[in-house]
Amino acid sequence: MERQIFEVHKKVPFYEVNTLNEWHLSAMLNGMLAVADDQLDATGAGDTMMHDLNMGWVITQYHFDIKRFPVSKEPVTMTSWADSYNQFFFYRDYALKDAQGEELVHIKSSWVMMSFATRKMVRVNPDIVKKIQAPQVRGVKKFLRIPQKDYSQAIHKPYRVRYFDIDANQHVNNVHYFDWMLDTLDMDFLTKYVIDTVDIRYEREIHYGSVPESYVLQEPDPEGTGITTFHAIKTGDELNTECQLHWHLRKA
Structure with a gap:
């Protein structure tokens, strides 16, 4: 075909x-x-x-x-x-x-x-x-298997799901998750590093009125030229989405 x-x-x-x-x-x-x-x-x-x-x-x-x-x-x-x-x-x-x-x-x-x-x-x-x-x-x-992480001590932020976050499938549009995840990283980080790979898995949908939280952990590469961030979106104890991003230093 x-x-x-x-x-x-x-x-x-x-x-x-x-x-x-x-x-x-x-x-x-x-x-x-x-x-x-x-x-x-x-x-x-x-x-x-x-x-x-x-x-x-x-x-x-x-x-x-x-x-x-x-x-x-x-x-x-x-x-x-x-x-x-x-x-x-x-x-x-x-x-x-x-x-x-x-x-x-x-x-x-x-x-x-x-x-x-x-x-x-x-x-x-x-x-x-x-x-x-x-x-x-x-x-x-087969897609990359994202490793399980302990987010109990991770930086995290809550997000109230607005009407404007919901799509025609009656749940949070999948693209909004990226903004929630990157928003846990500060401006210094985002201007120092740039993403080269993304792996994300959507587990459970999120609906209007929910208040999920976005979690992030950082693990520097051994050689010091890059960093991996691990992300989770959770509603209470329920995992909605997990993601792994790899970043490298921007060229001067």
Whole structure:
């Protein structure tokens, strides 16, 4: 089956960059997710069809490889394609390239179909994924296993879930978690280091009115040139999301 790649060209919006002129991680992810959403709509497998079936697409895991973040008003090309699917999981890739065609960001992701009636995952509907030419596979793709950490002494911040945090699936949109996690790190850290890999696993959804807390731990690399941060979003004792970010020192 020939891979169906969907492509969008745009410039990085000036209002979505940080103090160093780089595209915010969450804003960049939103832009790349929009490419996949356009593909789903164009092939008749988007929100309208899913909601008619009383279902929604829900992310379970991401892995990012980041060479650099594009900057304000930089022209970029964003692509997305269906990698494959099995009985319960749908796998999708995303790529972001600069004007010279160099890949700056690559994302691998794993999704499930969720029933709105039960709020639980259901078997992948083959009639939907065939619309976007996703080949069926037997195995389950492996993502990095994030190590369990003791967050009892970790820095943490509470966040009240607002109406504006909720998406059409009636839970906190997956992109908001990144802002909550990075907000536990101070400005000195964020301007000294830059992210090169992201691994995140979504465990349980968060709903309107909840007050989850964002936790962070830091572990410097032995050679002193980078650092790994471990993140957890919890509501009470319940784990909602866990994440591992690797950072390297910015070039002077």
